[in-house]
Amino acid sequence: MLRSFSYVTDHSGFCGTIKNSPSDFVVTEIEMPEHLLRDTRAESLQKTGEAPLEESSPCLQHPKKLRKELRAEGCRGGAPRPSECDPGWPGGDPSASPDKNQREGEPKVVSGLEEASTLDSLLGKPMSELLSKFACDLKEAWDVKCNADAGTGEFLLGPILDKKNRADLHSAIRQKFPFLVTVTKDNEMIVKGNADYRELCQLVTEKETSDFFKFLDAKLENSTFSFEPDGNKEHRKVVHHFINRKFGKLLETKAFTVTDVNDQPNMSIMVRFRERSGSRKRSAGGFQGKQDLYTAFTLQKENLETLEAIGLLAAELGVLPSDFSYTGIKDKKAITYQPMVVRKVTPERLKEIGSKMEKKGMRIHNIHSACQHLRLGQLKGNRFDIVVRDLKHHSHDSSADLKERISEAMENIKTKGFVNYYGPQRFGQGQNVQTDQIGLALLNEKMVKAVKLFFTPEDTDDPVNNAKRYFLQTEDAKGALVMLPEFKVREKMLLRALNRYGVNHEGCTKGWLNIPHSMRIFYVHAYCSKIWNEAASYRLKIYGSKVVEGDLVFSEENDESVSLNDKVHVVTAPEESANKYSINQVVLPMVGHSIKYPSNKVGQWYHERLSKDELQMCKFRVSPLQLNIPGCYRPILKKVQNLSYCLEGSEKGIEIEDNHLNESKVSLHISFDLDPSCYATACLREIMKCDF
Known part of the structure; x- marks a missing residue:
């Protein structure tokens, strides 16, 4: 799939073979922090011998998607605070104070002195003092004035180029001033008042408002928040309406009977995060079932x-x-x-x-x-440990020492990176029908064609391919089902539906729906990946490493309330002349219905390429299969991390001389880390200048 595609580096490379055996190619996923997976509560109960409660305690942060939605809804608050037990559910305590019973390992609220110190170190004391004055002035304007425009000004912090510093600054400002929001635009940080915070302050106390926004900022699954007891039904209704209007997609509210400070029964509003669709079922009598x-x-x-x-x-x-x-x-x-x-x-x-x-x-x-399931894309990256065997020069290059060639290649890949192609395994390397062909048929809603491509056999004589061959020849789904081994789950799911509904458009559509959504969309993503590979190669061939007018660059701003498309900037002619951006910032779209395309020759190429496959740019929804492909953006180039390598003799007694390397007698051992969705084969292709 990568033959004749472009390279970013100009060294000569070398030849060798990979994947001689599975042990020559070891991939270890770099896991998320352990507390995001492990049920720490269950472990602690095992150690103490205590009986488990009926409900699990919160032990996860909200998924990334939900965190983004929270921010998009305007959720800006202070430092994360401990989550509470489920009040109103088994083991819950509706009157528990938001600050009580902080669990071990949960985020700790940073003190005011620590926040001030952080802001001073990030901004410098003069700018930090100006920010504090802006915050105080804004609060005074809110307290004194009643008009809607009171305290709507902005405070510019200036350009903060380092991404980590920006992230630390966002966090420190939210912790010290929960009534402020921070926005980044072209690396320029802007601070302004949180209108939602101000509105809630007019309904409940400032402490409750601050604690509520800290609850939102903590984003802990299954956590709840209690407002102070309130005997006024009409006032409670106003608070309910405010939360539903501002955060209804994310939060739900319910009133519970509690005991107030005078040990008298009263009512309190309870808030919790909504279950996402398709997740745990609710019981009729409460917010959440088992x-x-x-x-x-x-x-x-x-x-x-x-x-x-x-x-x-x-x-x-x-x-x-x-x-x-x-x-x-x-x-x-x-x-x-x-x-x-x-x-x-x-x-x-x-x-x-x-x-x-x-x-x-x-x-x-x-x-x-x-505590919960995992999601595609929820990983930090992968560690690769690879052995390249049968080392030798390329046929056109025998002048330089092979050891020099390897050293040169490694230095180049460290400094310049590699073209971020999808690897051949994405498409079913070596198969008669590759996954992108099935994806294209699904996008064109050619359901029967997609099924027949799916069942196209390989040129081998084994039970799986014999069953596929039989089905294509006879369309006897029931007979093919009997021939297939049990572990071929996708094939069996499809055949069961075809046996019931027939090998026609309707039957094949129902057959595809019988396969889990993640498997259906896998084929469509393979097609989108193929188009991206071709676009990246075309972009580098016509423009090289220069950033030109019409290119797309991605702004790595921290404010997740900004939509993905708003973070993608189209390079202007003055910016091209000023060399404002580097090739490492250029992204290309993965085709979909909600992305923008480059406004130069590359954008025209996308249009022509999709037309060739009978696809229009807005047709990336396949309603009959419940497939929705909005698209995304992928950097053209990527860098490796933690790269190391060594040469090792394949036979005892072979020595690797300083100035000469005996071809085919040694192996190259390479280790490196790659970001998620990056392919080691694409990196090796750049290192060796070989297609696999």
Whole structure:
């Protein structure tokens, strides 16, 4: 898939072979912090021997998507505070103070002195004092004036170029001044008053308002917030309406009977985050029914696709493939380690199948209870440990020493990075029909064609390909079902629907709907990835490493209330002349219905390329299959982290001389980390100047 594509570096490279065996290509997913997966409450109960409560305590931050929605709704507050037990539910205490009972390991509220020190160090004392004066003036304007425009000014902090400093500054300002919001535009930080904070202050006390926005800022799943007891029903109704109007998509409210400071019964408004659609079911009598059971583990697999491994596990455990969640698809021809979570399976049950799975190329490690599922893309990156064998010069290059060529390549990749192509495994390397072809058929709503492409066999004589061959020749879905092994879950799901509804447009549509959504959209994403690869190669061929007018660059601003498209800037002619941006900031769109395209020749190329495939730029919704592809942006270039390498003799007694390397007698061992969605094969291609 990458042949004849562009490179970013100009060294000569060298030849070699990768993936001679799975152990030559080891991939380890860099996990999220352990507390995001592990049910720490369950572990502590095991240690203390206490009986578990009926409900799980909060132990996760909200998923990234929800955190973004919170910010988009205007949720700006102070430092995160401890979550509470579920008031009004088993074990809950509606009257618990927001600041009581902070749990070990949860975010600690930073003191005013620490905040001031942080702001002084980030801004300098003069600017920090000016910010404090702006905050005080704004609060005074809110307190004194009654008109809507009171205190609506802005305070400019100036350009903050370092991304980490910007993030620290956003956090420090929110902690010290919960009534302010911070916005970044072209690296310029702007501070202004939070209108929602001001409006709530007019309904409840300032302390309640501050604590409420801290509750929003903490973003802890299952956490709740209690307003002070309030016997005025009409006033409670106004507060209910305010929260529903401003944050109704994210929060829900309910009134509960509590005991006030005089030990008298009273009513209090309780707030909690809404369940996302498709997650845990609600009971009729309360906000939430019994929680699902989740078990987390690390899957080690060898010479298996991720989806194939999940099919084998699901068949053995008697659950659906959709009950498994993971953060990314891993290579087949490799030994890979990745965290997974399975629903409706106990840790004990998972341990029972360990020996059976070893016979099928899998090992299960680090089994423990978890709080929720994982999501695609929720990972920090991957660690690669790779062996390149059969080293030699390219046929056109025999003048320089091979060791020099390797050293030169490594230095270049460290400093210049590589073209961020999707690797060949994204498309089903070596298969007769690649996944992007199926994706294109689905986008064009050619359901029968997509099914037949899906069942196109490889040129081998084994049960799976024999079953596929039989189905294409006879369209006998029932007969093909009998021939397929149990672990081919996707194929069996599709065939069951085809057997029931027929191999026609309607039947094939229902067949695709029978496959989990994550598997359906996988094929469409493969097509989008192919287009991105071609666009990146075209962009580098016509413009090289120069940033030109019409290119798209991504602003790494911290304010997540800004939409994705608003963070993407179109380079102007003056900016091109001033060399304002570097090639490392240029992004290209992954095709979809809600992205902008470059306004230069690359944008025209996208239009022509999609027209060639009978797709228009706004047609990335496949309603019959419930597929919605909004699109996103991907940097053209990427850098490696923690790169190291060494040469090793393949036979005892072979020495690697300082000035000469004997071809084919040594192996190159390379280790490096890559960001999520980056491909080691694309990095190796840039290093070696070889297509795989």
